[in-house]
Amino acid sequence: MVVDVGAVVTLREHVATTVSARNGRLVAEQVQTTDGRSGTDLGLTSVLGGTVPSAVWVFADGSPAGTTVGETISVFNPGDTDTTVQVQVQLDDQRTNGTVEPFEVTVASHRFAVVDLYADPRVPRSVGHWVIVRTLDGAPVIVERTLSGAKGSGLSGSSHTMGVPVVATRWLVGSLVTGDVKAATLSVANPSATDTATFTIRSITGTGVVDTPGAAGISLAPGERRSVDVGALLAASPGSSFEIVSDVALSVGQWLQFGTPVDFATPQAFPVSGTQSLLRSAIMPQAGAGLEVDPSLAPEDTVVIPDDAVTTSVLPVTTLTTG
Template sequence: MRSWRWPALLLLAVLLAGATVAERRQTAGEAPAGQQPFDQAVPVASPAGAVGSTWYCAGGTATGSQEGLAEHVVHVANTSDVAVTARLTAYPSEGRPATRTIDVAPRSRVAVSLAELVTAPFAAALVEVRGGGVAVEHELTGPSGRAFGACASAPSNTWYFPAGTTRAGTRMVLALFNPFAGDAVVDITFDTDDGTRTPQAYQALVVPGGRLLAVDVSEVVTLRAEVAAEVRARSGRLVVDQIQSGDGSEGAPKGLAVTLGASAPAETWLFPDGVGASGYAETIALYNPGETTAEVDVQVLLDDPDLNGIPEPFEVSVGPRRSMTIDILGDGRVPVGVGHAIVVRSRNGQPVAAERAVVGSSEAAQPGWSFTVGAPVLASRWIVPVASAGGTSGAAVVVLNPSATETARFTMEAMGDGRATVPEGFADVELAPGERRIFDLGSDALGFRALMVVIDGEGTVVGESRFGFSRGSDLSYLLAVPVGDTVAPAVGTVGELTPDEIILGG
């Protein structure tokens, strides 16, 4: 278990600025077109004692073969102290849906392969839960690797994917899942490193009700190093995942990744767990869906700034409906081998979407490929639904306190297999303003067969998990799931700061 404190004033960008915890809305339709309530901009779990929740896992294949691009498994994690019942419906890209009822014991997790219910090139899952304290994630496995990804807790009429590629040796698929009875009509636009594209085949595209439609971007937007995508519904709402695979040929990364898009832009995005070892590449991709240029700071907050210093922020302008990718390690201002967090902040109030890509080369301790949309919210309670899985080479949870003034206190509870415990060093943890801490879960997952983690305390924090796979040579970074009645937006801005104006936390 390690800890660092970060520059406090730089973190004013994520102060709560008078924000109050909002009660979770039940329908995405309450927001204006193109926007989501802040507590639906990311997956959010219902608190224990709630009537229930609904989860949407859009992307994956269900061929029942080891050769499937991304065979789809859904994990239902019950962190409450009572049993819950879930109804899982698999929606294939071809054929009829199939349903299974799942009983999930207290403090336990159940995994279901969609290929056990349907056989199709692609399949999505709808999980309807009776009871609270439940979070759902999904797992994809294929010839190129293995990945965990977030499932949505609400549909939306917009989805943004700032980071993508169709370079040689890679494949990019958008999985469009319409869980409703009526058809959805969508437009898909792309911004690439050589300009914006609006393929005619993807305008007024109909996604039938109760159906998953897989769009292979690589077949239309070919051989582009950088591809950002926007999915916007003219009518209806849906859930969209991005599946990316690389076969390692022609210099392409080797790995598999699944990413739930950002359903709304935001002024602030947090990435708690930056790369801290050699052999990795790390980029931040920004997409501006608005009609005004966004002036954006990307601040890298190095561990132990007294020793490692404070790098100048990346200051960029992102034009309307355009994207930009920043190579975090490219110009030398961020030293290789130093762990860090990243704060993305709009200086002029024009919100953007932000996504981090991590590539571990063959020389890295953990080769692989991972894409993560940042956290635009804070919370005092977070769930890590999958903190261990068979074939992992190690796992960790990172918790940060982004406040510049308030101390956060929390306990991390490990649970699974029907039991719960607080490991040594995980109880009554105190994080000073600007401090983060890494909790190593060990290669034995603290002795749990199906480990989950709950972060619970006073003050708002951000949680993120990471683990590598010993089989398939891949890695995953994934934000924890905030619990709805503790969520608040990460808002606030600061003016220009020079290094000698920065006061270090602590």
């Protein structure tokens, strides 16, 4: 069944959707197209709905450093009470680059809020980053991230990605590339507040499984992220996939940039069953830089999962073009 949300909701720029089944189970996916208006290129993106709201979400990859790509975080609150959400931008090498004051926004029950990370200058474009989203009272929410590049900017396109509410010690990344790969990176983030991780990225090609050059036995301190360039490998062996293994549960993201046509994508990485766990807490702002953490920023360490989560699919915020 296909529902044209844009045809039904004609007077709203954004909309969030909950799809529920009276019995049985279902899969819900959101498909968005851009038509070239408002400075955008023609394009199409799709993202699956979230099956389980969570109090903590991670995006291990962010808009690339040194670009004009926009980045927004959309938070949908499916609960019956209002909640306050903290959007925490983790800069790479915080001891050198410093920290970013978290964004805080109140999200009313059954409503959503959108946070533009570049609405003010607190997030530097010259430094890479990743993002942690948490509710301060432990209420479960659904979180999506949108990356957008303006037409003619040199890096045009758009990508919608659900956040990751789990961490895992083993991840799989399928990179079935059919276009001209201009850049490709795998980002591995450690949201733990206490544990240092050691991880290895293995390349799965037509000739076997090998450790990715420069990506074996990498140490990752609490709150740190490492981005590994795999573009050369993908260019030489299109269709390569990757396995990330670690002694501490981590989060993984992927960035792909294409030259012909100009576009980019952030495909989802997948935790291997039996190695993942729900992310119930994460490193606090300032902690990764070795600074004293403001206790007022600490959320309650609680996660409540709805009993009917398996029959409910919550679609992140959709941007509608009208007119």
